[in-house]
Amino acid sequence: MKKNDESNPIVFQQKPWSGNSNSAWLVSTMELRRNIEKFKFPGKLESDRKQQIMSLITDGFLSKDVYSSVGLLNPAVVKLGEMSSLEKEFLMEHFLSSQSYQQSNEGEGLILDQTGEFLATLNVRDHLSLQLIDCKGELEQVWNRLVKMETNLGKTMNYAYSPKFGFLTADPAQCGTALLVTVYLQLSGLIHLGKIDEVLDKLADTSLLISGIQGDPNEIIGDVLMVQNNYTLGVNEENIISSLHSFTTKILSEEISARNQIKEDKGADFKDKVSRAYGILVHSYQIEVIEALNALSLLKLGVAVGWISGIDNSGINELFFNCRRAHLLYQCKDKLNQEEIPHKRSERIHEALRNVKLLI
Numbered sequence: 001m002k003k004n005d006e007s008n009p010i011v012f013q014q015k016p017w018s019g020n021s022n023s024a025w026l027v028s029t030m031e032l033r034r035n036i037e038k039f040k041f042p043g044k045l046e047s048d049r050k051q052q053i054m055s056l057i058t059d060g061f062l063s064k065d066v067y068s069s070v071g072l073l074n075p076a077v078v079k080l081g082e083m084s085s086l087e088k089e090f091l092m093e094h095f096l097s098s099q100s101y102q103q104s105n106e107g108e109g110l111i112l113d114q115t116g117e118f119l120a121t122l123n124v125r126d127h128l129s130l131q132l133i134d135c136k137g138e139l140e141q142v143w144n145r146l147v148k149m150e151t152n153l154g155k156t157m158n159y160a161y162s163p164k165f166g167f168l169t170a171d172p173a174q175c176g177t178a179l180l181v182t183v184y185l186q187l188s189g190l191i192h193l194g195k196i197d198e199v200l201d202k203l204a205d206t207s208l209l210i211s212g213i214q215g216d217p218n219e220i221i222g223d224v225l226m227v228q229n230n231y232t233l234g235v236n237e238e239n240i241i242s243s244l245h246s247f248t249t250k251i252l253s254e255e256i257s258a259r260n261q262i263k264e265d266k267g268a269d270f271k272d273k274v275s276r277a278y279g280i281l282v283h284s285y286q287i288e289v290i291e292a293l294n295a296l297s298l299l300k301l302g303v304a305v306g307w308i309s310g311i312d313n314s315g316i317n318e319l320f321f322n323c324r325r326a327h328l329l330y331q332c333k334d335k336l337n338q339e340e341i342p343h344k345r346s347e348r349i350h351e352a353l354r355n356v357k358l359l360i
Contacts, residue, residue: 009076010087011330013094013116017321020135021314023304024255025248026184026224029096030142031131032150033169033178037158041170042108042123050107050123057128060156061111061120069152070145075113080104080124090326095119095133096184098215126170126178128153135317137248139181139241147237166233176233181240183248184213188223188301189258190251192273196225199254207231207243222293222320223301263305271360274302278358281349286342289324292349296320299356310355319352 017027035041036053045053058077061067067075080088081104088101094116101110101124111120121129130149134142160168166176174180190196200210209230211217227247229240262270277298280287287295300316302308321327323345329336336344 008087009074009078009112009114010083011090013112013114015318015321016115016117016133016135017317019314020317021312022135022137022317023300023313024186024252025137026135026186026317026320027096028134028137028139028142028184029131029182030134030139030146031129031180031182032146033126033129033167033174033180034150035127035160035168035170037160039127039160042125042127043170045107045123047106050105053127054107054109054122056157057120057122057153058109058111060153063156066149066152067113070149071115072113072118073115075111075118078110078112080108080110081106086326086329090330091119093321093324093326095131096182096213099124139183139245143237143241174232176231177235177237177240178232179237179240180228180232181244182226182228183244185225185227185248185251185255186223186297186300187225187251187255187258188297189255189262189304191220191223192270192298192301193258193262195254195258199251203247203250203254205243205247207235207240208247221290223297224293259301259304262301270305271307274298274307275358275360278302278308278356282353282356284346284349287346287349288342289345292323292345293320296323299353302358307358307360309357309359311353315352319349323349 036056039045039049039053042050062075080101083101085102091097091101099121107123109122111122112118117133119131130146132142132146162168167178169175169178187196190199207230209228211226212220213224213226214221215226227244229244277295280291280295281299296316296319299308300313303311303313303316322331325341328341328345328348331348332344
């Protein structure tokens, strides 16, 4: 990774989570997949055809009329084969991507811009995937930007479409709208009060898929639940967004109630959890990322109930994202080996929490 190269369009992106003061709605992502008519899907394409598709998409996208109309800033094309392994990891962390870019082939690429909110993948799973990341909880506004982008690009190419199955994708289960919306919710109150399963049963919706941040429903890291639409076929975009927004609003109301209960009860067990998390974060010599994320979530719960001072939600949210491996390595001027990373993470956390005080 070229840490000091300011022309690098990957690592010098702005951070959408900077200044995000939301205590529970961490981030949302919205992805729209498209393929170009009369071309095979990427898995069946020869290299010269992939290059042809890349040229077709980038020529259309890099038109200022297209990218400036949706608020993007200086978009750049990057070939996946020319990226370092650490740059690819940084990109996965930044966009909370389930797609690994480590195994790249010729004719695969990305389009990014300096806002740090936008990512387009070219010939990875589909010919084109458009993704926006949002930390304001504005699903409708994000969708409006995404559809405007897709519509403008559609003026320069024809998308593969079936009257029966909608927009066609490499994965048949993702045809139809080919829209995937994901909301990441940090529900510390419900989880540590032991009410999360009860609330999820009450709000059960078969149109939604719920899991941990790494896609495992049985492993919850940092008290974060990932909620996304379960279907793209047989539903329209408005229904997908409406279902997610309705579920999120209801569960956030339950989370507020849970935090209020914790604050009123002032239970010793909860105070102990927050105190231990504080101790781990400010006194550990080294700390692994999962332990750090779990402790930071409890620290934020302590802020919410008035047991922690000296930091706000935006400070914890930023630390939550920046303490991950690739982001941490990017922030460090010195080259670190694997064994040094946990200590460097502790140092960064100590620095960020230097004014934090425990009030219980």
